[in-house]
Amino acid sequence: MPIKVNNLSYIYLPKTPNETKALNNVSLEIPNGQITAIVGHTGSGKSTLIQTFNQLIKPSSGFVNIDDKFVVESSKKKNKKIKDLRKYLSIVFQFPEYQLFEETVEKDVAYGLKNFGLKEPEAIIKAHEALKQVGINESFYLRSPFELSGGEKRRVAIAGIIVLDPQIIVLDEPTAGLDPEGSKTILDLILSLKKEGKTIILVTHDMNIVQSYCDNVVVLNKGELVFQGTPSELFSTDVSRFSIEIPPLYAFCQSLKQKGLNLDISKIQSIEDLMSQIKEKR
Amino acid sequence: MNNLTFGRYSPYDTFVHRLDPRTKILMMILLMVAIFLQIPTWSTTLILSGLVLLFLVIVMITSKIKIKDFFKSLSAMWIMIILLIIVYVFIPNPNYNPAHIVFKIGTYGVNYDAFYQGGYIILRLVLMVMLTMILTSTTKPMDLTYALEWYMTPLKLVKFPIHIVAMTLSIALRFIPTLLDETNRIIKAQASRGVDYNTMNPIKKIGSLLSLIIPLFVSAINRSEELSNAMEARGYDPYGKRTRYRKLSFRWIDLIAFIVVLAIFGGILTLRIMVACGYNVDLIYWIFGAKPLF
Ligand SMILES: Nc1ncnc2c1ncn2[C@@H]1O[C@H](COP(=O)(O)OP(=O)(O)OP(=O)(O)O)[C@@H](O)[C@H]1O
Ligand SMILES: [Mg+2]
Numbered sequence: 071m072p073i074k075v076n077n078l079s080y081i082y083l084p085k086t087p088n089e090t091k092a093l094n095n096v097s098l099e100i101p102n103g104q105i106t107a108i109v110g111h112t113g114s115g116k117s118t119l120i121q122t123f124n125q126l127i128k129p130s131s132g133f134v135n136i137d138d139k140f141v142v143e144s145s146k147k148k149n150k151k152i153k154d155l156r157k158y159l160s161i162v163f164q165f166p167e168y169q170l171f172e173e174t175v176e177k178d179v180a181y182g183l184k185n186f187g188l189k190e191p192e193a194i195i196k197a198h199e200a201l202k203q204v205g206i207n208e209s210f211y212l213r214s215p216f217e218l219s220g221g222e223k224r225r226v227a228i229a230g231i232i233v234l235d236p237q238i239i240v241l242d243e244p245t246a247g248l249d250p251e252g253s254k255t256i257l258d259l260i261l262s263l264k265k266e267g268k269t270i271i272l273v274t275h276d277m278n279i280v281q282s283y284c285d286n287v288v289v290l291n292k293g294e295l296v297f298q299g300t301p302s303e304l305f306s307t308d309v310s311r312f313s314i315e316i317p318p319l320y321a322f323c324q325s326l327k328q329k330g331l332n333l334d335i336s337k338i339q340s341i342e343d344l345m346s347q348i349k350e351k352r
Numbered sequence: 353m354n355n356l357t358f359g360r361y362s363p364y365d366t367f368v369h370r371l372d373p374r375t376k377i378l379m380m381i382l383l384m385v386a387i388f389l390q391i392p393t394w395s396t397t398l399i400l401s402g403l404v405l406l407f408l409v410i411v412m413i414t415s416k417i418k419i420k421d422f423f424k425s426l427s428a429m430w431i432m433i434i435l436l437i438i439v440y441v442f443i444p445n446p447n448y449n450p451a452h453i454v455f456k457i458g459t460y461g462v463n464y465d466a467f468y469q470g471g472y473i474i475l476r477l478v479l480m481v482m483l484t485m486i487l488t489s490t491t492k493p494m495d496l497t498y499a500l501e502w503y504m505t506p507l508k509l510v511k512f513p514i515h516i517v518a519m520t521l522s523i524a525l526r527f528i529p530t531l532l533d534e535t536n537r538i539i540k541a542q543a544s545r546g547v548d549y550n551t552m553n554p555i556k557k558i559g560s561l562l563s564l565i566i567p568l569f570v571s572a573i574n575r576s577e578e579l580s581n582a583m584e585a586r587g588y589d590p591y592g593k594r595t596r597y598r599k600l601s602f603r604w605i606d607l608i609a610f611i612v613v614l615a616i617f618g619g620i621l622t623l624r625i626m627v628a629c630g631y632n633v634d635l636i637y638w639i640f641g642a643k644p645l646f
Contacts, residue, residue: 086362087362087363087364088362088363121540124544126540126543126544153546153548156543156544156546157546160544160545161540161541161544162544163537163540163541163544166541168534168537168538168541168567168570168571169538169541169542169545169563169567170567171562171563171566171567171570181545181563182545182546185545185546185547185548186546216570230545231544231545234545234546
């Protein structure tokens with residue numbers, strides 16, 4: 071278990087009239103080498119939770135244990151390993167295109183590497199590799215990141231994180247505001263990262279993504295953990311109380327099953343899976 | 353990061369919060385003038401400033417401003433305070449009484465009066481900071497601009513575009529918290545890329561600040577463009593006549609507060625006028641019948 075969250079609480083602006091309890095005694099575990107989704111209504115504390123993972127914010131109480139290598143806790147004392155932690159577990163924020171600032175695309179991607187002490191020529195070479203991985207064409211390398219389209223910017227920003235080669239990658243709504251094709255590029259990238267053995271944590275509102283791409287799912291509601299398990303376990307319970315909608319594919323399989331077709335819904339992640347199961351039955 | 357939020361509006365419901373913003377602005381101006389009226393003899397100055405200080409502290413406590421936040425904002429000023437002291441102590445001033453030399457550095461005599469002058473300026477600065485902090489943390493930015501717009505109404509006669517100025521001002525004020533949130537967001541995103549904003553290495557520091565400032569400007573410019581497009585799309589006309597949802601109104605609590613502040617202002621002004629007319633204004637002398645100390 072790489073990430074153990076233990077009785078974690080976080081309060082924004084404590085002791086002021088705007089005090090918000092964003093996380094309340096959350097305990098959960100996120101397994102290694104898999105894709106875990108964090109879902110929940112807007113304002114349920116998802117972004118807050120992931121920010122504690124690499125100590126961008128310190129918990130008000132409780133702690134997070136990352137792979138038994140790092141511990142993020144509420145104590146005031148300085149964490150000397152914080153830079154290593156941020157290299158081990160990196161976060162791609164919501165709308166990461168806003169963090170671009172260098173003159174050229176390749177320089178921007180290499181920027182993180184330089185912060186971690188790598189020198190220019192090697193950093194640029196690695197940047198090219200990362201850009202290739204996210205599907206950015208060579209002709210873009212020397213252009214200004216501000217001239218790119220929204221989806222291209224997003225991919226460059228993601229390249230800026232995966233170039234650091236973190237073991238755990240956290241993505242906060244990476245597909246928000248992208249067209250279906252742009253979303254697919256990013257989701258395929260996530261799958262290829264999983265194949266490399268990385269642990270992926272994905273914050274999302276899209277249950278189709280949860281069903282088709284994720285191995286585990288964690289549901290937060292008003293700062294509290296309300297569910298942890300596999301996507302099909304989640305959809306087979308009464309999800310309307312978490313204001314989650316069952317994805318159409320799952321609903322479709324469910325009604326097929328009700329009509330007498332013997333399907334193993336937990337194994338169905340895509341239309342292709344469904345078709346092959348139907349073919350087997352014939 | 354936290355000292356940037358100094359003076360941010362905090363939504364309590366206290367006496368000062370309920371006052372009309374126009375009253376608050378007028379009272380602030382009166383108190384600022386009172387603070388800057390110079391009255392000879394340091395003992396009198398000290399007593400008067402002390403009274404104003406006491407008054408402001410009481411106002412701060414009743415309007416639930418944390419004294420701790422105030423000290424935090426002062427700590428950002430300490431360099432200025434030290435510079436002021438140095439300037440006052442080491443620049444010779446013929447008005448200083450040569451009898452008040454405390455000690456000598458070489459042939460230069462460090463004068464007691466210099467400390468008094470420097471300290472007095474710092475005291476005034478502190479009082480000014482307190483005043484602005486009280487105003488901004490008890491008044492919504494929007495209400496502040498409404499109040500300013502109201503005070504600018506006479507300028508309409510000379511065709512001054514008060515509505516445009518007020519609108520610009522309120523948009524600017526409205527976006528301060530947004531920009532602060534944005535700053536926080538970018539800091540977190542860049543920290544994930546290994547940027548260390550607490551570094552002491554000056555070259556690295558400049559680099560890390562660039563990684564913050566450029567995205568901040570880009571997003572601010574994008575935002576302003578979006579906002580102006582949205583305003584235009586809704587048919588905003590800066591010269592149009594408009595009514596307002598929330599009307600400002602003076603109430604009896606404004607009168608009470610104003611009378612209290614006017615009394616303080618009037619008292620100090622009276623003393624100042626007496627000085628101008630050649631009276632000896634020394635509170636210690638008046639109260640204790642003792643001789644003026646300096
Ligand atoms: N910087 C902040 N200051 C004060 N309160 C905050 C801050 N950031 C978040 N909150 C509050 O904390 C709660 C949880 O916010 P969080 O951003 O973690 O939600 P989220 O689950 O990521 O929502 P979304 O799906 O909209 O991104 C919300 O009620 C929010 O208003
Ligand atoms: Mg969020």
